[in-house]
Amino acid sequence: MSFYDATVPAFLQILGSLTGILTKAEAHCKAKNIAPDVLLGARLFPDMLPLTKQIQLVCDFAGKGCARLTHSEVPSAPDTEESFDELKQRLANTVAYVKTFKPEQFDGADTRDVTFPVGPATMTLKGQQFLNNFAFPNFYFHAATAHGILRHNGVEIGKRDFLGVN
C-alpha cells in the first residue's frame, strides 16, 4: 500500500464520525432543552479547551497534516464557528480539502523532511515520524477528547460512534 493509504483514509474516518457525533449532540440539546452553547463550550476541566476548539483542532491536524506531508501550501481557517452547523461545515470543508490530495503527492513523503511549528519553535521530522508521532496522536487526542466531553455531558454516544460504524 502507499503512504497515502496510511494517511488520508485514517483522517477521513474520524472527520466523518465526528460529524455524526455532533449531529447526535445537537439532537440531544433539542430533546433535553439544552442551549447548544452549553455543550459547545463544555470542558472536562476549567483550564481545558472547550468542545468547539477540540473540533477545530481536529480539523487543523488533518488538513495541515496532509499539507505539510506533501509540501503543499498550509491552509489556514479562522476559528469562528459558533454553532453545531458551523462546526459540521468546518468538518465538511476539511473532508473536501483532504480529498483533494492525490495518492502520488504522498509518494516518498514518508522519508522527506517535514518542518512544522511547535509553540514558538520549529521541529523537523521525517514524514513517517511526523505522521505517527505528531499528527496522528494530536488528531486522535482532540477527537477523543471531543467525544469524552459529550459523553461526560450525557450525550448517548459510544466508541462505535467514534469509529464511525454506528
Place this chain on the structure above:
Amino acid sequence: MSFYDATVPAFLQILGSLTGILTKAEAHCKAKNIAPDVLLGARLFPDMLPLTKQIQLVCDFAGKGCARLTHSEVPSAPDTEESFDELKQRLANTVAYVKTFKPEQFDGADTRDVTFPVGPATMTLKGQQFLNNFAFPNFYFHAATAHGILRHNGVEIGKRDFLGVN
C-alpha cells in the same frame, strides 16, 4: 520507510507517555490524600469504563494489534491490575512485548489479510486498513480517554504528557 516504522514506534510513544501520566496521577493521590482506588475507578460517565480498564485496553490494542498484523500468536493478559504500580507493570510488559517484533515481520503485512474479532463476529481487513481504521483509533481512543479521566479529576497533566514530551 517500512510498515514496522508506521506501527511499532507509534504504539511505543503512547505506552511510554501513559506510564508517565500514571506516575503523575499516583503522585497527585499522595499529595491530595486521595485513595488510589478513587482515580483507578474514575469514569467520565456512569456507564463508561473506568481508568483501569482504559489502560488495559490500550495495552491490548497495541500488543494484539502487532500480533494480528504479523500473524503471530495473539497474547492474552488477564485484567487483574488493582494499583498504579500494577498498571504501570502492564504497560511495561506491553512495551517489552511490542519491542520483541522485528521489522521484517511487518514486511508485506500492510497488504495481508487480518481477521479479528469484533463483538461476536469477525472482520477481515488488509493490514494497512486494520491498523489505520481499527487498531490506531481504538488505541488512541482509550489512551486519550484515560488522559481525559485524570484531567477531569484535577491531575495536572496536559497534551505534552500525552505526547510524551513532558
